[in-house]
Amino acid sequence: MATASPQQHDNAGESTSCPICGSSTRLHLRGLYDDRYGYPDAFDLYRCADCGHGVLDPLLDGPQLEKLYTAYYPRGGDPVDPRAMAANPATVAAWKSGPPTAPFLWVSGGARVLDVGCGVGISLAYLESIGCEAVGCEADANVAAIAKKYGLNIRIGLFDPADYEPHSFDYVTMAQVLEHTLDPVATLRSLQQVLKPSGKVVLSMPNAGGWLVKLLGRRWINWHVPYHLQHFTRKSLNEAAVRAGFVVEKTVVATPRPWVRLQVGHLLEFPRRGVPSPVWSPSGSRGGLASRVRQRALAELNRSRLFCVVAAVLDKFGAGDCLVVQLSIGKQAHVDRPAGT
Numbered sequence: 290m291a292t293a294s295p296q297q298h299d300n301a302g303e304s305t306s307c308p309i310c311g312s313s314t315r316l317h318l319r320g321l322y323d324d325r326y327g328y329p330d331a332f333d334l335y336r337c338a339d340c341g342h343g344v345l346d347p348l349l350d351g352p353q354l355e356k357l358y359t360a361y362y363p364r365g366g367d368p369v370d371p372r373a374m375a376a377n378p379a380t381v382a383a384w385k386s387g388p389p390t391a392p393f394l395w396v397s398g399g400a401r402v403l404d405v406g407c408g409v410g411i412s413l414a415y416l417e418s419i420g421c422e423a424v425g426c427e428a429d430a431n432v433a434a435i436a437k438k439y440g441l442n443i444r445i446g447l448f449d450p451a452d453y454e455p456h457s458f459d460y461v462t463m464a465q466v467l468e469h470t471l472d473p474v475a476t477l478r479s480l481q482q483v484l485k486p487s488g489k490v491v492l493s494m495p496n497a498g499g500w501l502v503k504l505l506g507r508r509w510i511n512w513h514v515p516y517h518l519q520h521f522t523r524k525s526l527n528e529a530a531v532r533a534g535f536v537v538e539k540t541v542v543a544t545p546r547p548w549v550r551l552q553v554g555h556l557l558e559f560p561r562r563g564v565p566s567p568v569w570s571p572s573g574s575r576g577g578l579a580s581r582v583r584q585r586a587l588a589e590l591n592r593s594r595l596f597c598v599v600a601a602v603l604d605k606f607g608a609g610d611c612l613v614v615q616l617s618i619g620k621q622a623h624v625d626r627p628a629g630t
Contacts, residue, residue, distance in 0.1 A: 307337035308344055309474065309525045309532070317343060318507050321514045324555070326361040327565035332514045340528050343497050343520030348471055351447055357515065358429040363570065371439055375414035387600060388543035390611045392462035392491035396421060400459035403483060405448045406466030408432070410441040424453075450482035458483050461490045467529075468494045468517045477533035481618055490535065490616040496542060498522035500608040501552065508559055510552045511610065526612055535616035544609040549596035550587065552610075557583045 307314050314335040322331045336343045349357060374380050384391045393412040396402055398419040404412050407425030409432055416423035425436070425443035436443035444452060461480050470476040480490055495511035496502075497520035502509050511517065521529070523542065530537050554568040558580060567580045590596065603609045 307340060307342050307525075308472065308519070309342045309529050310337060310340045312337050312339035314338065314342075314344065318512075321345075321507060321512055322562040323361070323514060323516075324508075324560055325513065325566050325569040326363065327560070327563055328357065328361055328515060329563040330515065331562065334512065334514075334520070336520075337525065340525040341498055341522035342525035342528075345514055345518045345520075348518050349515055350471070354469070354471075355428050355430070355447065359431060362429050362431070371410040371435070371441065372414040374411045375418060380411075381415075383547060386546045386597070388541050388604060388613075390493055390541070390543050390545045390613050392464045392493050392613065395489075395491045395613075395615060396460050396462065401457065402460045402462060403453065403458045404462045404464070405480075406463055406469065407443060409435050410439065410443055412462070412464065413441050413443070414439075424458075426452075448476070448479070450479045453483045455482055456485050459485055459488050461488070463490070463492045465493055465495070467492055468519045468521060471518060473519050473521075473529050474532045477529060477535065477616075481534060484618065486618060488618070489538075491613070492526075492616070493611055493613045494521050494526070496521070496523070496610055496612045498524070499542075499544075499610050500603060500606075501610055505552075505556075508556055510548065510555045521612060523612060526614060530614065530616050531619075534619050536619045537614055538617055539615045541613040542607050542609045543604045543611055543613065544600035545611055546597050546600050548610055549599050550591045553590070553596070554584065554587050557587065 306312065314337045316333060317336040318334040320331045321334055322328070333346045334343050335346055384394060389395060391412070393402070393404065393416055396416060399421060401422045402416050403424050403426065404416070405426045407413055407427050410425055413423040413425050423442065425441065426448050427443050427445060428447050430445055432443055433445045435441070461484055467473050467476065477490070484490065495517070497511075512520070523540065527537055527540075551568065555566070558566050558568045560566045567584070600609070
């Protein structure tokens with residue numbers, strides 16, 4: 290993924306420019322911290338007055354991000370087999386409940402796919418099951434052992450188009466990834482180097498223009514600092530795509546059904562700075578008795594389908610918590626390519 294210098298802000302809380310549209314930004318939330326995994330530092334969030342885009346300050350650089358994911362993301366143990374997860378009817382049903390918010394569900398069978406930010410590779414296993422050639426890229430070094438054990442083609446490190454054959458993929462997917470990048474426009478533009486001229490890019494990310502953001506403020510689940518560096522609205526995402534030379538073919542604004550349950554659990558277990566949340570622990574073992582009681586009650590509510598109703602209401606009014614877009618390369622980008630590529 291492309292790197293960039295951290296945003297510089299003056300004492301009045303105003304930045305030089307929005308990283309997407311270039312308009313001025315102002316301080317929106319001060320002192321956000323990692324309320325999932327316990328990273329100890331605090332960060333400020335600035336928002337653009339024009340496109341609504343949010344950007345974290347300070348921004349961690351590439352080496353810092355790789356170290357952050359490896360040290361704090363909970364993938365160091367031995368997870369469930371990604372292939373078994375991708376074949377599990379309950380998992381597939383969860384993906385397909387409501388509008389399709391998982392980018393790999395937009396891919397046609399038999400395609401050659403690069404999934405940037407593939408995590409432990411469940412998406413790759415699913416794509417292989419529908420006849421695709423699936424290649425992954427993941428910053429978290431813990432995933433290397435998982436890929437080797439389960440036979441998944443995953444390159445460890447930040448995305449660099451030079452690592453792949455030029456113009457060789459039918460699809461590039463990025464599920465909840467673009468918000469993790471230092472320079473989203475440059476990152477999108479770099480995808481054209483590995484995408485076929487007729488190829489598609491499918492992206493998903495949290496919607497910083499949704500209703501839950503306005504309702505919950507700093508306790509919104511998807512600030513997820515310092516991992517989420519960028520916070521997109523529909524307007525800022527469209528602007529980023531156009532500036533990178535893409536055409537926006539389709540946009541879905543929807544809420545993944547599990548997100549509502551996670552948001553409620555997040556509110557119930559909101560931790561102090563530097564303390565990991567039991568909601569995000571793989572085993573939930575960090576929570577005490579009271580926490581386990583709350584989580585059991587949450588599971589019962591989830592079985593009542595109440596959270597699915599909440600998600601459906603948000604989606605009906607176009608105010609859901611997730612943005613999904615399908616992009617194709619614009620005509621001008623085709624013209625600008627060097628001859629022979």
